[in-house]
Amino acid sequence: MDHDRDYDYADLGLVAGLEIHQQLDTATKLFCDCPTARREPDTSDRRFARYLHPTRSELGEIDEAALEESRVDREFEYLAFDTTCLVEEDDEPPHRLDEEALETTLEIAALLDMEVVDSVQVMRKIVVDGSNTSGFQRSSLVATDGAIETSEGPVGVTDMLLEEESAQRVSETEAGVRYGLDRLGIPLVEIGTAPDIRSPAQAREAAERIGMLLRSTGKVKRGLGTIRQDVNVSVAEGARIELKGVQSLDDIDDIVRLEVHRQVRLLELRDELRERDAAVGDPQDVTGTFADTDSGVIAGASTVMAVPLYGFDGVVGAEIQPDRRLGTELSDHAKRHGAGGIFHTDELPAYGVTAAEVDALRDAVDAGGSDAVAIVAADREVAEAAIEAVAERAGTALEGVPEETRDANEDGTSRYLRPLPGAARMYPETDVPPVEPDPAGVETPELLTEKVERYQSEYGLDAGLAEQVAYGRRMPAFETAVGRGIDPTTAATTLESTVTEIRRRDAPVENLTDEHLLDTLDLVEADDLAKEGIGEVLTVLAEQPDLSAEAAVDEAGLSGVDEAEVREAVAEVVERNADQVDAEGMGAFSALMGECMGALRGKADGEVVSDVLREEIQQRL
Structure with missing residues (x-):
């Protein structure tokens, strides 16, 4: 099958839109005071089970997607933790909407040039796949009518909702599905674009732009599963397909391209079947x-x-x-x-x-x-x-392409999930009072693209390192470091390159806190640690996170040496390589410099070692 056809997407009438779901990095969940930190399933201390059934909307209708879910008889088992509360178990009404989450949502609305609604009204959205203990997800419209720019033209942002994250599917059981409650209730924004996207490349660019704006706030969670993209795709004679759960921005253009191909093939098969009177x-x-x-x-x-x-x-x-x-x-x-x-x-x-x-x-x-x-x-x-x-x-x-919701596979293909949901799944939440948002005092942050430019002009970082730092998870630590007077290049290299290097050596870098990193950089700035010893100290801290940076220096055997010790170590290296020095003169410097630094194991600053080595070589010439 030629799934790499060179399509004219305009001729096909491709129309696509995005729904981007991003977890917010708040202290507590959206409707309770439980923490938003994730937990491992094996730390659960109890379990309970539920069976869920769809309910009728205000107009007495039952959503088709919810009805199909209910036809599959399954038990839903939930893993509770020592932080799980009655709201998460659906044994207590939800509390008021979290103020921190709403403030962050208003900041995102400003970045997207959106109009904030006069009143935020919490709604219930029927979901009976087990991902919510209540059988519905609470969701609130916060802003409408925004836009972003792409190289292929503007893309409208129709709405942004603040809602609670669903429970994480942990495993299948003989009776049904097991979920963990640690993720349930984490504040989440859902950003929906207008169907203005006309190519796979534009879909990716729009998602990247929105992702950059979200991360610019510094108030969104990072890591696998914290942001998900749904993509709506149709071609002229096809149908709207909602592709759920695209985890990586890198996959969006492939997802759109392969969905276009699927719809084209289904239309070709429809025509063939009709010719056969099938x-x-x-x-x-x-x-x-x-x-x-x-x-x-x-x-x-x-x-x-x-x-x-x-x-x-x-x-x-x-x-x-x-x-x-x-x-x-x-x-x-x-x-x-x-x-x-x-x-x-x-x-x-x-x-x-x-x-x-x-x-x-x-x-x-x-x-x-x-x-x-x-x-x-x-x-x-x-x-x-x-x-x-x-x-x-x-x-x-025989009709062509059925409207449906599909699950995105890792290879860019998709599989049937359920029918498209309709309006019958929404009805008001009576337990949470409306909120009147005030966008007047919202201050928009510096965009990550602007940070990249500033890091180059103000701190002298090269373009690649500036982008790594600005878009990296340790960006706030970098800002703090340079604010303390630490050399920007040393701080940036440590946070990006050095941490990456020790991760490759299988050190548990996830144990490194910003405090570990900043304290280590402080020691370098105070001349209590050579730059060359940063990696060894951070390796010790990763393996023994309860140590202080000073203790880690001792543990790594990197307590500073005086100039006399440096000169002694360098002299030994020069003497050991006397023949090379006599033959090459200063040409032997580079090779001997590496050997000297290895002999001193990061105990001395590279510039000091370099000066002493030059002197020792010159004395032999």
Whole structure:
């Protein structure tokens, strides 16, 4: 399959928009006083379980996405911690909206040139996949009508919501799904753009721009899972598809490109099926056809259900994304109802199914050579529900591209998740009073792009190092360091290059606090530690974080040496390499300098060692 086609996206009518979800770095959660620090699942001290069911909206409607979720009977188990409160367990009403989270949201709104609403009203959004103990997510509209600039034109920002983060899925259980409550309730902003994006590259650029503005506040969480991008994509004859959970900005352009290709392929297959007068038959029980089968999957099931797909021969196996076929789409729908997947005649005989069994299957459902048949083998209830889902999805193949929510895979492809949600999932939260925001006193921060320029002009950093520091997680520590009078280049190199080097040596750098780093830099500034010893001291602090920087210097054996000791060590190196010095003169300097620094193990400043070495070499000339 040529999934690398050179598409004319304007000709295809590509329309895309982004929904960016970013956790805020607040002290407490959005509706309670619990901390926002993440916990390891094995530190949980108790568990409880829930079953969730959808409720009707104010107008008496049930959201289609929530209804489909509820058709899968699952138990949701929650891991609680010593910090878990009754609000998180949904055993106590939520508290008032967190003021710190709202202030940060107003700051982001200013950066996005958005209009702040007069009243922030908390709403309930029905979610019954277990990710919220209450069966809904609390969400508030804070601002509208903003914009950002890209090289391909402006992109509108339609709305920004402040909402609570969902619980983290930890694992699957025999009865359902297990979640951790440490993430539930962390404040989160959801930023939605207008459908102004017209190419995969513009989608990535827009996401990068918004991400830069968010990080410029210095008040958002960093690290894997703290920011997620959903991408809405459609082409002219296709349908709006919501692609959930894009973790990396680097993946967005591939996600859009491959979704465009999927929709184009589905439209091509639709046209082919219509030319064939294709149709979907009624599901049938074909258990008897496989009574003596050697297929382990089928033999282990009590029921085999089949659906004839008239005119679908060769189409079910047609690739629509890399390593994904129309049959994979059908299988995704079957899996939603508990089945392990499907078999279909475009891939059979295989998996223990013989050619004779394929012929018997075709006869059983009255399918000819131009037709295909899909089967599901499972317990009766699961098999019947799954084959109905397969038949329904096969029917939509005759129409083209079905609207749906899909889960983004790591390779840029996607899989079916659920139908698109509708307005019926929202209704007011009566336990939390509205808030009237005041954007008048909000001060916008220096943008990261502006910091890069300032670090170059004010501190003399080169462009690459300036960008590393400005966009890095240790940027606040750098600002503090230079504010203390520490040399900017030394501070920047330590925070970026040195920390990276000791991480590569498997030192647990996650244990290093800003205090560790700043105290170590203070020792360098006070001439109590040579710059060359910074890495060894930080390695000690990473492995023994309870030590002070001064103690780490002693532990590393880097207590300062006087000039006499330096001269003695250098003289020994020069004497040991006398032949080289006699032959090369000052040309031997570079090689001997490395040897001298190794002999002193970072105990002496490099400039001092350099001066002494030059003197010692010159004395021999």
